[in-house]
Amino acid sequence: MTEATRGWQRPSIYDVAKHAGVSHMTVSRVLNDHPNIRESTRERVLKAIDEMNYTRSSIARALATRRAMRIGVLVDSPVQYGPNSTVRALESAARHVGYAISGFSISEDDDLQIDSGVVELVTQGVDALCVIAPRASSLDLLRQKSTGLPTIVIRAEPDAAWHTAAVDQRLGAKLAVQHLIGLGHRSIAHLAGPRDWYDAREREQGWADALTAAGLPVLPAINGDWTSDYGYEFGLSYDFDTITAVFASNDQMALGLVHGLTERGIRVPDDVSVVGFDDLPDSRHFLPPLTTVRQDFAALGALALRLIIDAIEGDGGAQHDMIEPTLVVRSSTSAPRA
Structure with a gap:
């Protein structure tokens, strides 16, 4: 399976181990050139890494930090321009620092999907959650859930319970x-x-x-x-x-x-x-x-990722930061009629 067929869900060390038919500790030993590994097993693990289009450095980092190097993203109303652009910006920022994204989309006509979305992301072993929930009703439902994971919410108002980031x-x-x-x-x-x-x-x-x-x-x-x-x-x-x-x-x-x-x-x-x-x-x-x-969604994605990593590393309490927008003047505005 290639990364193209997987979409944005880049594999973790556990995915590589499953694909190769070995334990994640065996993958670790192969990456660290452990001598007591059968050559056939070593080749199978290396082949799995190549087939899944995943770099050894990313897996090695996951082993060293004991993290999945994966962020769960809960996206409300993904067809709208703002939420969709925020997801893509976060994915791009995460990719540059070796993190993968697991996403779950919630449609506007089914708030109950929040339950299944949180469960699915948590069971994937993500290191943190990013919630792009522009509707108050969705965020109210999410507030009732307790995952124990560092969580950042994309919203323009600060919240004592979570890290928050947004365009102003x-x-x-x-x-x-x-x-x-x-x-x-x-x-x-x-x-x-x-x-x-x-x-x-x-x-x-x-x-x-x-x-x-x-x-x-x-x-x-x-x-x-x-x-x-x-x-x-x-x-x-x-x-x-x-x-x-x-x-x-x-x-x-x-x-x-x-x-x-x-x-x-x-x-x-x-x-x-x-x-x-x-x-x-x-x-x-x-x-x-x-x-x-x-x-500036690119700047928002980079900001959100920084706050997520800070939260994972336990740096301080809930943080809030915003990106300034800019006005683009074109031809649809002029002085009023006399």
Whole structure:
């Protein structure tokens, strides 16, 4: 079996031992050139290592530290851009320091999967857990579980029970709204994400904070579902008579919003400016190219991994750290109509 067929689950020393039909101690003796090993056994172990595309140095490190060199990742709502990008960034960061990733995905319509996900990851002998659970309901269920493992949660608010890391969602929203205010907009609506999502709450709060600081009215936010379809319906139905700008909580809803506005004959940005959040790879190709907030997922993955390793090594109590987002200004925003 090659690494390509295994996906992201790189084998541990126990996987190599099972593949070779020997004990993990035999694998250890082979790696350490122990003299009392049959040549046929040595060849079988070395062949297993080669077939599984696993480096001897990684196995040797696992033996030396008595760790599996594997991190369990529990991913809620993996089809969404943020959770998916966070997983890939963490996987890349882990690979560079010799750690493997074991993942378990939870769909939004089955919270009971959290139980089976935690059990499956723990029984794989992982050294730590990374939880990418953007929904409050999922994290509440996880809080009821006790694994005894070092755990990091990807969320923008600190938590006394776990290490936490995130991109600063509230700051990103402030940057978006401050940009619109700087252009002269005074009536800025917010197409928010689902209320159960921590990131949606943080972005909504950042929008409100920026408006309040500028002495501008905070209109009731409209909670969407992250999809471009919802943004499209919002664009078709919302009353834009006094609105000159909209901050959408993600780029997909912003895309649908621009579509809906265009069908109504409302021009972007001449009549209504639109700002998104995420900086999807295609956002620069929207018509017009979308002004948005970019999240540095590579930096988030590296930060999360550092906190995970610190937790494994027992360095201090619960830590919290965040990555600053950046505003990317494109053609979907301009000064308001006269």
